[in-house]
Amino acid sequence: MTKITALPTDIVRALQEGGPDAHGQVPERAVAEGGPNPCRHCLQYIPEGKEMLILAHRPFPEAQPYAETGPIFLCADRCARHEGEDVPEVLERAPDYLIKGYSADHRIVYGTGIVIPQAEMMAQAEAIFGDERVDYIHIRSARNNCYQARIDRG
Template sequence: MIRFARVAKFGYVRVETTGETACGSRPFPPLSCRHCLTDVPAGAPYLIVAHRPFEALHPYAECGPLFVCADACARHPDGPDLPPILTTSPDYLLKGYSADERIVYGTDKVVAQAGIAAYAAQVLDDPRVRHIHVRSARNNCYQLRIAPD
C-alpha cells in the first residue's frame, strides 16, 4: 500500500514566521519576467518556458526555465540603465562569454548590485569577451545578457 502525503505544515510555518523556505531562501514570488524585466504583477498569470541563451546547440549551451508574463507585456528597452529585474537582490553572478559561446574563465564573479555596470564594463574591455550573462547568485537563474553598446 502507498500513501500520498502533503507538504509538512512546518514548511509553511517557517515561511509564515521568517519569510524563508527550509533552504533559507525566499519563496519564488515575486517572479521576474525576462521580457519586460519587472516582476509579474501579484496574482497575474505567468508562463515558465524553456530558454537557451545561446545561438548554437553545443555541449555548453544549457537550457533552463524562464519566467514571462502570460499576458502581453512591453519589452524592456535595451540601454545603459540598470533594469528593475536587477534591483531585487543584493548581488548577481556575471559570466563573460566568447564569440564561440564559451565561458571566458576568470570573468565569472558574484557582484554587488551597485557594482554590476562597472564590472560589466571591465569584463567587456577584454577582447575575448563578446557578451555577459547575468544570473541569480543564489539559484543560477538566467536574468539577462549584457553586451557592448
C-alpha cells in the same frame, strides 16, 4: 558603455502563443506571486495574481556544452521589451548576481565569472569587456543560477 538586453520579442511571442521551450515542451501556465517572478522580456516583476509562463530557456543559438538551459518566467500576456540603458526593476532587488563573459562562439571566457554586489555589477561588466575575447555577458541569479538578462556593449 554597456546596455542590458532582454530576451528578443520574436522568441517571447512564440512562447506566449504556445510554442515549445528549449526542452520541446509547451510552457506551463501559473499565477504570479509578485516579487519572486521576474519576466525576462519586460524585465519587470510579474504582478501578483497575473498569469505567467514557466519554461526552460537556453539563451544561446544552439545546443553545445556551454549552452546552459534553465527555468525562467515570462508574462503570459504581451509585454513591452525592456529597452534603454537604465538598470531594470528585476536587477535592483537582489544583493548580488553572478556575471560571466562569453565569446563570439558562445563559450564561457574563463576568468570572467564573478558573484558581484548589485551596485558594482555594471562597473564590473565594463571591466570584463576589457578582455577582447568577451562578446557579451550573462547576468544570472547568484543563488539559483537562473538566467536574468544579457549585457552587451552599448
